[in-house]
Amino acid sequence: MIHSLLVCIMELLRDRCPTLNGMCRNLLWAAKAITGRRQPLSIPRGPSDFGVDRKTGFIPSRPLPKLRGAFKLWEDALQAKLGRHMAEDYRAGERLTSSQWPVLDAMDLVNHVAGSQRAHYVLAYLIHYYVHSMPCKQLKKGTSITIPPSLAAPMMVVARHLRMAPVLTYADTILWNMEQINEDGPMTLDNLRTETLFSGTEDESAFYMSQVQCELLGAELLGVIADVASMHCSQAKDATSIALLSGALDRLTDGLEELDQIIKGIRPTCDPSVFYWRIRPWFVGSSEDHPWIFQGEDACIDLLGPSGGQSSLMHAVDVFLDVDHELRFTRSPAASNANRRADTGFMKRMRRYMPGPHRDYLQYLEQTPIRVRELAEEVPMLKVPYDGAVAALKRLRDSHMRIAVLYVVSAARILPTGCPLAMMVKAMEAKGPSDAGHSIGTGGSEVATLLKAGRDATRRAMLKDN
Ligand code: HEM
Structure with a gap:
């Protein structure tokens, strides 16, 4: 009885007094959990609970600190074999001697999120280096590649702890692969640079940094999304909220x-x-031609390379x-045959490559009470800004x-002469130039x-055709 009264008072306070909104929301969930009036999915949380920073978004608020103690062995290898010297090492045919390394117990790292993330990043680069610098003769089609326990065992520990795939991911190449030029300076694009490069080229750094730039800019978009996510359903259709939502959609359009x-x-x-x-070629993960085996571990399924889809x-x-x-909903214009043939589960599968808390954040957003598209269907004033944001996202995908076609499909048709890469180039040459539309991406897609x-899925979200 008292608990129910508490819930009513807080609902009233929350709706009447916007400044108390956040506090009341949390108390409400707790009170409802006690009274059983509505089963909460979880205590409502903000982006920071999922490792999302207001200023840097999914990028950590500071570069990950280097590993110390016994784990410095991995850092030194990354520094020596990879870093900016890796291309030369590759030409010299040097191999990582990790099979002679001790098997370190990565459980010592898992109490510290940044430590686990750094270990995933370092080990993932070392594993891809190990695999792709393997001498060609060992790599007949169908031969599996065994990752030695010194790399496999600690990688499995940190990957399980972070709830992400034990392979090089978008988080490793983009979110965690950076250092500050001036360590006391801000986490802004002009004060950041890529830390690890496979090819040692400026092109590779530019490829990574363009995505870092997207993620940093994205922090602002995540702020817009978080503001809407924290709104309460009962407020959504009042004039102030509609103006706020409309403004949020316009800001999203500008950001996109x-x-x-x-x-x-x-x-x-x-x-x-x-x-x-x-x-x-360095990004390629486990494939049917060369399945990876993590020595001493059960079979892994999540072993594709990094992709923007992550x-x-x-x-x-x-x-x-x-x-x-x-394609769960019937929307207009109807999906084409090619759309239906496409890998419609790709984006969902890519979530398995994200750090667990980031995946949880997406799930949290999916469960927030305000569904912007549904609201824009009902409220005429929101239709135009909603469609504007969708149109901007469609243009971005165009x-x-x-x-992607220029960099993957077209580039595949021109074989470079004297390229130093051994295994992957040979494998690609053997396959021959790709057919437009049938090039396989690092995520394994056409x-x-x-x-x-x-x-086209983005286009179908637009309300003007539905
Ligand atoms: C030279 C630059 C780029 C190239 C060559 C490229 C290439 C590709 C390719 C080939 C795919 C297909 C899936 C796969 O095989 O992994 C893909 C997917 C994707 N990429 Fe990129 N990408 C580039 C830049 C970016 C940037 C800057 C972003 C922004 C973060 C991005 C975000 C995505 C997303 C979200 C997907 C999933 C499919 C979709 O949402 O449409 N990419 N990219």
Whole structure:
């Protein structure tokens, strides 16, 4: 009885007094949990509980500190074999001697999130280096590649702890692969640089940094999304909230247009041929031709390479605008045959490569009471700003598709001469130039079909056709 009264008072306070909104919301959930009036999914939380920073978004608020003590062994290897010297090592045919290394107990790292993340990052780069610098003769089609226990065992421990795949991911290459130029300076683009490069080229750094730029800009978009997520349903249709939502959608549109400009700006700084032949081969994960085995561990399924499809930022925008990649809803214009043939589960699968808390954040956003698309269907004033944001996301996917076709499909047709890469180039040469529309991306997809399907799914979210 007292608890129910408490719930009523707090509902009243929350609706009447916006400044107490956050506090009341938390107390309400707790009170409802006690009274059983409504089963809460979890205590409501904010972005920071999921490792999302107000200023840097999914990028940590500071670069991950280097590992110390016994784990410095991995750091030193990364520094010596990879870093900016890796391309030369590769030419010299040097191999990581990790099979002679001790098997370190990574349980000592898991109490510290940044330590686990750093270990995942260092080990993932070392594992990809180990695999892709293997002498060609050992790599006949169908041969499996065994990752030695010194790399496999600690990687499995940290990957399980972080609830992400034990392989190089978007988090490793983009979110965690940076250092500050001036350590006392801010986490802004002009004070950051890439830490680890496979090819040692400026092109690779530019490829990573363009995505870092997207993620940093994305922090602002995540702020807009978080503000809407914290609104209460009963407020959603009052005049103030509609004006706020409309403003939020306009800000999202502007941000997506800026992301579009960043993607369009990649071309002068990253050469498509360098990307395709000298950078991308290092990203390849386990494949049917060369399945990876983590010595001493059960079989792993999540072992594809890094992909922009693993960017939690892009997923958050999709969730917010209710883009239906899986063709669950009947929307207009109807999905084409090519759309239906595409890998409609790709985006969902890519979530397994994200750090667990980032994936949880997406789930949290999916469960927030305000569904912007449904609201915009009901409230005429929201239709135009909602469609504007969807149109901006569609334009971004159009630009991205053009870039991906240029960098993957077209670049695959021109074989470079004298390229130093051993295993992957040989394997690619044996396969021959790709057919447009059938190039397989690092995420294992048919690139053009997949990206068109994503663009069309975005287009179908627009209300003016539905
Ligand atoms: C040279 C630059 C880029 C190239 C060559 C490129 C290439 C690709 C390719 C081939 C795919 C297909 C899936 C796969 O195989 O992994 C893909 C997917 C994706 N990429 Fe990129 N990408 C680039 C830049 C970016 C940037 C800057 C972002 C922004 C964060 C991004 C975000 C995405 C997303 C979200 C997907 C999933 C499909 C979709 O949402 O449409 N990419 N990219």
